[in-house]
Amino acid sequence: MKVLLYFEGQKLIANSGIGHAMHHQMKALAANDVEYTLDPNDDYDVLHINTYGINSWKVIRDAKRKHKPVIYHAHSTEEDFRNSFIGSNLIAPLYRRYLVSLYRQADVLITPTPYSKKLIAGYGLKQPIYPISNGIELVKYEPKLEKEQAFRTHFNLDDDTKVVISVGLLFARKGIVDFVEIARLNPEIKFIWFGHINLAAIPANIRRIVKEDHSDNVIFPGYITGDVIEGAYSGANAFLFPSYEETEGIVVLEALASQQNVLVRDIPVYDGWLFNGQNVLKANDVASFNQQLQRALTTDMSTIVQAGYQTATDRDLKVVGAQLKQVYEQVLLDKTQLGK
Template sequence: MRVLLYFEGKKMLEKSGIGRAFEHQKKALESAEIDYTTDIKDQNYDILHINTYGINTRKVIQQAKKQDKKVIYHAHSNAEDFQNSFLGANTITPLYKKYIIGLYSLGDHLLTPTPYAKRVLQEYGIQKPIDVVSNGVNLAQFYPDKQKEQKFREYFQLSDEQKVIISVGLYFRRKGLMDFVEVAKKFPQYKFIWFGHISLYSVPKEIRRIVQYDHPENVVFPGYIKGDIIEGAYSNADLFFFPSYEETEGIVVLEALASLQNVLVRDIPVYEGWLQDRYNCYMGRNNEEFSQLLEGIVEKRLPDLSENGWQTAQNKSIQHIGTQLKSIYETVLS
């Protein structure tokens, strides 16, 4: 069994959740000892595993079909998480929805990262078999490391006493960036750091304005940072605050859980079945609730849930994902 992992537009998407999911897939296949290639010119494969939605995708699928190859489509996105993202996204969302339904329907089998994401596709009327497979998390990479934590604090020149709240995501309204800044205004004594980057020309002007200058002094937008600094931030911060309105899973949430970090998220359907309020995370519905919970967590007036969160992340390891993918591949081939 040999798999072609197809990822169109790698340079544009490598800093996104889809980009990280693709890297996790490669590691998962390696852990399960599944032979794979990412070279589209290499036609020696049995299964085409599609991850993206570019203009060449349909042609690649059609070519595979002509050769009687099986096609698995990894449905990382839907119309709901396309809204409130790029400049003009809301205007073209109906067209985007029609476009991805057409592409997904070409697959023999679909994968989604959560039961919620599966339900959305079924509500679209897609009739293909759908399996739920988490995007996974590299547990070893995000386990707390004192040296990484020291690099994080030195990079941002943080005193030992400074309380820090972090988030990770593209500069999208959907990600809750505006709410993150509004909550930060209530706590000038805390440092708020939003990791992530996308061209400011591609987002609405109100988001551009906030990132460039219209935010309080205690909020920092350092851009895209990888490696020891952000990994140290995950575990060393006092809280991971992710007020996103819509996700298909949220890899950054998995990374925070794997870092033994307390997590505060918005109470949205995507977390049903794997995150539980007051057990392995905290959930709020608006900025007033976020503010109350945030202060209680940071000042340790609320219970530390990081151990339960870490246990949740164990079930979504790269190795576990590899085992699931191997089973699905074998089923599709048979």
């Protein structure tokens, strides 16, 4: 069995969640001895497609012409498109119709969580939908002193300076407004938001926040990779992710794998796998986030942190790869039986 993992515009999506998903899928399949290719001109048995552009349509049509089973990875929903780019709310219903037109081409859909499965099923799609985590590369986020030192050196942070981080695109949906407001309440703590997007593509109020309308203890360093960001995940004092809508949240898994204090908004995507006071802390608004942050910074969180790490372990890429392999084998079997 050979799988075509198709990601359109690989360079353009490299820094996005889908870009991370590409590398995760490659490693997950390799860990389970599943042969794959990224080249649509190669021979393959199953198409596992992840993107939404014109070339993605062409690859799907070619797979159908060759009677290859098509698996669509439903990373996107109308809900997580809203409150992102300028005009996103206006065109969100059109975006949903476009997604549905693509997803209908598939024999099977994969989506990261039961919550996103429920959303996709609500679009009227009838194919089997499998919730499979995007997964996490545990070893990459193992806390290491030298990485944590690289993080503190990069930002000229004293050893006793408390730091709260977040990671994500500079979208209102990600909770950036709340992040900055929480920072205003804690001038003695450094707040660092890792992530980048062309500022011309986002609403004016978010541009102002990033450029000037934030307190002096907030830093927007852009997109950073390697030891600095990995050291930040484990070396900060808390990971604050006030996003209003996710299909899973790869950065949450990264923070859990880093054995960090993790604070998230109490939204449906986390139901059934993230539990307030057990493996994360949850909040709903600036006041409750601030209250939970004080708890994370002043009490023993070791039991919660270890439970969070176990949650990440359950989503290790080898586990995810085994689940993907099962779906590939099933869709091939179904296609074979249908052809008899």
